[in-house]
Amino acid sequence: MRAAAQNNFPRRVQVALGNETLQRALGRARAGFQDKRRRAVGQVAEFERMRRAAKEIKNHTLTHLDFYLEKFADAVRANGGQVHWARTAGEARDIVVGICGAGGKKIAKGKTMVAEEIELNPALEKAGHEVTETDLGEYIVQLAGEAPSHIIAPAVHKTRGEVLELFARHHGAKKRGGDTAAIVAEARQVLREKFTGADIGITGANFLIAETGASVLVTNEGNGDLCSCLPPVHIVTAAIEKVLPTLEDLALFLRLLGRSATGQEISNYTTLYAGAKREGDADGPREFHLVLLDNGRSAMLGGEFRDMLRCIRCGACLNHCPVYGSIGGHAYDAVYSGPMGAVLTPLSAGLRVARDLPNACTLNGRCREVCPVDIPLPDLLRKHRMREFEQKLGGARGRLALVLWAFFALRPRLYQAAAGALLYLLKKTAGRRGALRKFPLAGGWTQSRDLPVPEGKTFLRRWARGER
């Protein structure tokens, strides 16, 4: 299980930092995402107002989540769809596997993080079905036998060279051009057959509209639409916090999502699925299923991590996080990575196994700054640290250092005496040098940077002696 491996975070960090291909891919992606968002947000004078409005709508919806979910479910049924409630990941898996029925089905899947969360693909394959991911990034990581490393750009860690190699291995060694257009054309060729031959289509949903029962899907490739319209059965997997009251609310969120995620005014394809094909409709699925996943979310509603339920999975916090930008998504070894993942993973996997994630953050606040629904991510990460401290999950040495620091900080005279001794020692070691390459117990600092040497006596001592 992934959770068990969480304890190896420092090791995974080292691997990621030492992986030159990954570093090249991350560097390119980081710059691209940030520039595009900056430009797109800059074009909207009222962006801050939109953010505040979105936050209020989400807060309102969460306060009345039971009401809006019921309303949404009723509307889905009225449109001829079937609604399934799943308390846990296991229940959701069973429901989907149940709908798919006897093995041997061909399943075309659009990008859905909820399916990742419930580990749907292995369950479907175990039931004897053939699952094909149809989002290009998801398709690439599926071929590679990997998990997505970013919630909106699953293969962001891969370079073009790596993709070409994968395609050569899986599609046969055709003569191929090396540019992006050729990669896309090749994938399109392969995937087209998967769409037309699929018995079942599975997609996620970016939003659920309570007033109409629509599931809203946003993509840039249009693959979601082919998954939902061509196969006779369409299954949507979505989490309960995705619901919005009205279509008018949706308009606001679409403007925020595209700009925050990829710096687009709006994504290429925005589709509202209203249910199964009705009499007289030209196309659409024969059966329409909506699987609504809780998986710990309703428990978050009443707790100190409630703000996290506003998240619309845009990925802006990942794109602007200097830690994510340094190590990439796989180092988190969890479904969700970056700042939002560092808040969510300890809640799902447990703080004990995932305790590195909320700590591996400088609390620089850039994630909150770019969050389209103003989630106080640094505060939430700090809350995890407080729980960790209360439960004594951290290392004993760090804990002792903190206790000692607080002890001295509350006793200024003792503090000054201890500081004086430490400064004397540092100064003595340094001589005329201005920085040290090594100092006892400072290995964390000096392994990659020098330790600047203090001036000498403390300010408070010098000030007390009349120096100005």
Added chain:
Amino acid sequence: MTAESKPGVGLFVTCLADLFRPTVAFAAARLLRAAGCTVTVPPAQSCCGQPAYNSGDARGARRIAKRVVEVFSPYDFTVAPSGSCAAIIREHYPALLGDDPGLREKSQRLARRTYELTTFLADVRNFTAVDAAFNCTATYHDSCAGLRECGIHRQPRRLLQQVRGLTLREMADSDVCCGFGGTFCVKYPDISARMAGDKAHAIAQSGADAVLGGDLGCLLNIAGRIKRGGGGARVFHVAEVLAGMKGAAIGEGEGEGGGAK
């Protein structure tokens, strides 16, 4: 101006300035006096509680915060030569002490009257009498807490424009974290080193011969990284430059010193 009309400032020295670089606090005191304030340095101070707070030790942080509120309440203003210490007092003390009926209002009052040095000089005192010279091309690192919690960006730049001989040249990503992050830098030294390396690279690319900032934590980190082989820029706290008190740069030994004078 009569003595009575001078606002009284309690100087919050910050532990890093107290321990590593007293010049920063002397410079802050000099600037505050030049801006028409009387400056007091309460001797019963040490730390703002940030290491405890950000490491999850809420109880320790609360006890330290309580002490700071008591020690600094008597002054008209509390000023710190650090955006992150000011941010803790301004943005987090009221929440930390909100459950304590005896301290709730006091902490809110202190929060409203606490400023980072350059914002206090530029925004509150409208200080335009900078008397300093530094012949160099300087670039400015925006420390995260100061930038995002105290809104510090234009204030230090506005003040630095008054320094004779100094030209400001922005680096790429001046608002991106340098990888210090308090205890983060020793808990996750590999990630921290990468971020500090990126920062040193951006500084070197800017072509500036000095890098300035308002938070010693970041500056010690940046200077330490540059010393280990990340370019030749000299590192100073903005207060030292504004007060005309720059001697050896951070991490520079006796007799060392670059071309920028």
